[in-house]
Amino acid sequence: MKSKELNFDGLIGPTHNFGGLALGNLPSSKNQYAVSYPKKAALQGLEKMKQLHLLGIPQGIIPPQERPYLPALRKAGYEGDDQQILEKVAQNDFKLLLQCSSASSMWTANAATISPSADTQDRRVHITPANLISQAHRAIESDQTTKILKMIFFERRHFVHHPRLPNHESLCDEGAANHMRLTPQAGHQGVELFVYGRHYENEQSPMPAKFSARQTFEASKAVALTHQLDESRLVFLQQNPKAIDAGVFHNDLIATTNDNFFLYHEEAFLDKEQKMKEIQEKYAQFSSKPACLIEVKKEMLTMDEAVESFLFNSQMITLPDQSMILIAPLQCENSRAKEVINWVIEGDNPVKNVHYFDLQQSMANGGGPACLRLRVVLTEEEYYQIHHSFILEKLHFGLLEEWIKKYFRDEIHVEDLKSYEFLCESRQALDKLTQILNLGSIYSFQ
Template sequence: MSGAEANFDGLVGPTHHYAGLSVGNEASQNNRDGLSNPRQAALQGLHKMKALADRGYIQGILPPQPRPNVAALRALGFQGTDAQIVQRAAADAPQLLSAYGSASSMWTANAATVSPSADSADGKLHFTVANLNNKLHRAQEAPVTSAILRATFADERYFCHHAALPQQSDFGDEGAANHNRLCQNYNQQGLQLFVYGRRAFGGGPAPVRYPARQTLEACQAVARLHQLKPEYTLYAQQNPAAIDSGVFHNDVIAVSNRNVLFHHQHAFLNQQEVLAALREKADALELPFINVEVPQERVSLEDAVASYLFNSQLLSKPDGKMLIVVPEECRQRANVWEYLSDLTRDGRSPIDEVAVFDLRESMRNGGGPACLRLRVALNDAELSAVNAASLMNDERYHRLTQWVEKHYRDRLHARDLADPHLLYEVRQALDELTQILRLGSIYDFQR
């Protein structure tokens, strides 16, 4: 059977706001207390999905989560009706209301780690939901994420779902944002590269300014759950200096597609050893590994964080070359745009085309094109088993844009989370969305 890569993007939720919740994410911190536009955010994301679907890429949609999370606030001692709980949280603990009102599930690169059936000993496609235990506003996501993924990939003949790892700090897991896969074809055995920020049980360098969210032990646990072959699995440590520069996930400094790894000069600790190990494992698979390393002198770590050059999507084209999908911020930063122009003009480069998207609303909260998508490599039988209503097409794009225009506000501040009407607006919107995407009662248990 042939194979293809599908990208499942997170649909931005109606409570998208700027509260600076993510320490270590400089865009999130720098735009704290700003005024967001949830409607524009959702439409920008849908535009990217539709544009890529129009080019022939398999594009999926994952829904937002119910926010504010009243059940979580109730568990923390707030009492009364749902409306009263929201208002009391706003008065007594606005930081909690902001965290439990976050629309951060839009960044589905953190939803789970995914291993295709070609790599797993049992021949199934495996999902392990990320526990995201480093940040309060994200640690709440796992139960609903699990329900969404199980509804989207429901056929147990093909898909195997694992619960999130324990919430202890030893098993900090941020999902596919710290995971890369290299292969010749998507349905063939590949190499899985797990990237971690620290060792939970000590040893080795670690960042000092910002937290390292992913642990080696979490990576190893996911590899065991997915039944991966050790000879085709590699663990690499992210450069602590990069984390301290604002590279909170590996996908802010490196991205892969098929046999290509596009990365910064300072992406990994002991980078030349990492690349040598990848080449050795690739040779064993007869995989023609290509690494495109961007020098610090062309694009500094500061430029990489500001532009999100590496938080891009690499997509295969029919002619064998690759398209790189970047945010508008790359075009606005002169040296980054100059580098991309030189790269795509170089006949030796596997990347020969750039597509630019305006994702300003997501970018201001610290998430670019790659943050918004979860990659899933599927063979033909697996693709036919995916919930068809979760895949983008003309009719679905039309319905979803109408749905956003109907239900989303065009401005939102963290203070607005105290408005009980917003809570009811979100619930009405999500009830309608589950019908559009045919996802059933995935939210009922959160009420």
């Protein structure tokens, strides 16, 4: 059956700020407490969605989460009405306020892991929301993410929703940012690649020295098991601890796949030669041609340059004519990463072009093009069984642009997050968004 890949981008929310909350995320730490520009950020993200739509790629959207998130503050022991709670937490625990005000749900690559029906034993799409427990500001996203995913993929004959993994440090799960897939073509069976940073149960396993590894092997294995994936088409790869210490907090900063194409840095993985051999052996079960594995040597691009440019966080897209393009951040055009991109395009592989996008506001917080999207492969029948209020059509882009320009502030200082007036503004913006997209009441304040 013919299939298509959808990209569900996170719409950047009105509280976009630089709280510097993400340990191991170098841009986040570097820009802590800098002035942010939410209107510009949201328009930059929307422009990427619009251009992919114009290229013929089905484009979905995931609304921003409610921020500041007062239900989390109430669970933390703060009492009173909304204004009183905001004033108390601003005075007593500003970091907690920052954690409950982050717009990090924009990076939907961390929303969930999704396995297409072609790979699963029961031939249904399997969905597991990430628990994101390694970072406090992201751990509060999971409930709303689960709610939205169940709204989008509501039909039970085609979609299976698993609960997030238990909130235990042995099961730290960061979603699709640590999940890849190789297949001859969307809709065919594929080899699913799960990337982890550490073995929780094996103390002898290599570990980073500077930053903690966010994804555990145990979490990756649990997701693969619940998704009913065949072990013969499954590969687990461990991140190189050196990469994590260099700022590769998720695999999608150092490796990426699309259909039969795999682009990765020389220093991305441990046991690299053995793992690439395993991938090709398992891929050969359903393809007479080997997968196209392209390794970028450190002489071409150092690990530090890869992290700074976000080259490997480029979004790889198969166009309707079956050619591939890179959706790369503008930073790649002004660095040695451009030489690597040109080398890839000129090589013997499916990638034939590149489009550069200005995503500076997201990048300054540690998220490039691929961070902003959750990719989902669906058959035509499955596609017609999803909630199409979350699929963007031509009309939506103008409406959303007007919405952003009307409701988003030009700039935010982190001190603005203490303001009750700003809380009301943010809620008003989200309430209007649910009307534009015809979503009904999805937020706690509605």
